[in-house]
Amino acid sequence: MTEEYVAAEKILAGGMESKEATIRGWLHSRRSGGGILFLLIRDGSGIIQCTAKKDQLPDRLFKELEELPRESTLELSGVVRRDVRSPRGFELTLHDAKIFHRPSEEFPIAMKKHGPDFLLDHRHLWIRSQKMQMIMRARAEMLDAARTWLKSSGYTEAQMPTLITAACEGGSTLFEVKYFDEKAYLTQSWQLYAEAVISSLGRIYTVAPSFRAEKSKTRRHLTEYWHLEVEAPWTDLEGIMKVQEELLTAVCHRLSQTAEHELRTLGRDPEYLRSVGPPFPRLRYDKAIDILREEGLDVDWGVDFGYREERKLAIRFKEPFFVTHFPKGVKAFYHMPDPSKPEVTLSADLLAPEGYGEITGGGQRIHDLDQLLQRVKEEHLDPTAYKWYIDLRRYGTVPHSGFGMGVERTLSWLCKLRHIRDAIPFPRLINRIYP
Numbered sequence: 001m002t003e004e005y006v007a008a009e010k011i012l013a014g015g016m017e018s019k020e021a022t023i024r025g026w027l028h029s030r031r032s033g034g035g036i037l038f039l040l041i042r043d044g045s046g047i048i049q050c051t052a053k054k055d056q057l058p059d060r061l062f063k064e065l066e067e068l069p070r071e072s073t074l075e076l077s078g079v080v081r082r083d084v085r086s087p088r089g090f091e092l093t094l095h096d097a098k099i100f101h102r103p104s105e106e107f108p109i110a111m112k113k114h115g116p117d118f119l120l121d122h123r124h125l126w127i128r129s130q131k132m133q134m135i136m137r138a139r140a141e142m143l144d145a146a147r148t149w150l151k152s153s154g155y156t157e158a159q160m161p162t163l164i165t166a167a168c169e170g171g172s173t174l175f176e177v178k179y180f181d182e183k184a185y186l187t188q189s190w191q192l193y194a195e196a197v198i199s200s201l202g203r204i205y206t207v208a209p210s211f212r213a214e215k216s217k218t219r220r221h222l223t224e225y226w227h228l229e230v231e232a233p234w235t236d237l238e239g240i241m242k243v244q245e246e247l248l249t250a251v252c253h254r255l256s257q258t259a260e261h262e263l264r265t266l267g268r269d270p271e272y273l274r275s276v277g278p279p280f281p282r283l284r285y286d287k288a289i290d291i292l293r294e295e296g297l298d299v300d301w302g303v304d305f306g307y308r309e310e311r312k313l314a315i316r317f318k319e320p321f322f323v324t325h326f327p328k329g330v331k332a333f334y335h336m337p338d339p340s341k342p343e344v345t346l347s348a349d350l351l352a353p354e355g356y357g358e359i360t361g362g363g364q365r366i367h368d369l370d371q372l373l374q375r376v377k378e379e380h381l382d383p384t385a386y387k388w389y390i391d392l393r394r395y396g397t398v399p400h401s402g403f404g405m406g407v408e409r410t411l412s413w414l415c416k417l418r419h420i421r422d423a424i425p426f427p428r429l430i431n432r433i434y435p
């Protein structure tokens, strides 16, 4: 086994014409015609076409390659040639091949179209598909772009516990776990702990799993999802909305450059993402209700927006937009009531256009001790469960705000996906925890 091998993507990027190269990968597909064998090799970096001519390889090897099943693993050596007919302009003309593993059974995923349940049952294999590969690459770019922007804007990454004892977003969607002799839950959000850590580190962020025991079977709910969360001291509602605008803009612009090929293949025009920029439109909840009524929906002031409402709003916009000042009754206890209209909160959700809907939730937090105690009481929460959280208002409290961005929700919009399950390699859904 040679130690030196190159990534397919390096060859495809150009500059290696006429050079010798060895690659390693999986046989993605194979066809032959006129004494030439075309092998599409997938190696993690990309997919490259390799051609083998009958008269340029030993007979036995050519025959072996000609019958090689899909997803065999192999090492291939040859010369890089420019060929306009090959999918990416360059290919490898083979003079040697070593086979590592030849599957004895046929790859269960055929080249034909399969139904979603079959593909979800075979997710461990389906992730090899070009579609999943492209989404996972775009996902990595998205997170890297976000981290880069946050770091350069003075945010420090910090991690909070996953096993918790007090709900952040209300008790209805908590997963309960046995913690020795105690009851614990899987976290819905890092937020309460993040509010403690801003007094130590200042501006912070995280990228971590959050859990929601959502009974809803929709195209935008996972029970385990990744949460990009930000918390910042000395920041009000408007300030935290600006952070979201700039962060999402940076992500859109980066993807339009470094994931152009992936976006195009997935059906998203990179030009569109390049055109995204602040300020995003801002719509107060009151106004949103008016619009929904104009649209013919029967909505009462004070209700929370579900997908029906969000979708109606989100098809009217061509760019991401905020809905702000939600009523107290639909937001968690920590949201700061608006001093000029205490029945609403200094809250904001960011909605993606084209019918996608909510991708972030957040706003300004209550920093005053008495006001927080009042809200804990109003919501009939157990103050002892929130003792440490309430304590934060006793020692150097400051106005502060934050938000949480659903990684898969955002990626779904960025890549124009039809279902959130494709924004994560192994989705956890109400009726699925395998594989």
Ligand code: 4AD
Binding pocket: 168, 169, 188, 189, 190, 191, 212, 214, 220, 221, 222, 223, 225, 227, 229, 230, 358, 359, 360, 361, 362, 363, 402, 403, 404, 405, 406, 407, 408, 409, 410
């Ligand atoms: O709006 P949510 O519930 O807000 C919070 O959890 C705040 N504590 C965040 C904060 O201020 N630090 O959730 C935030 C985002 C939503 O906007 C949505 O994008 C995503 O998390 N989200 C989900 N994504 C996939 N599946 C689910 N079941 C989700 N629930 C929320």
Ligand code: MG
Binding pocket: 349, 358, 360, 361
């Ligand atoms: Mg929300």
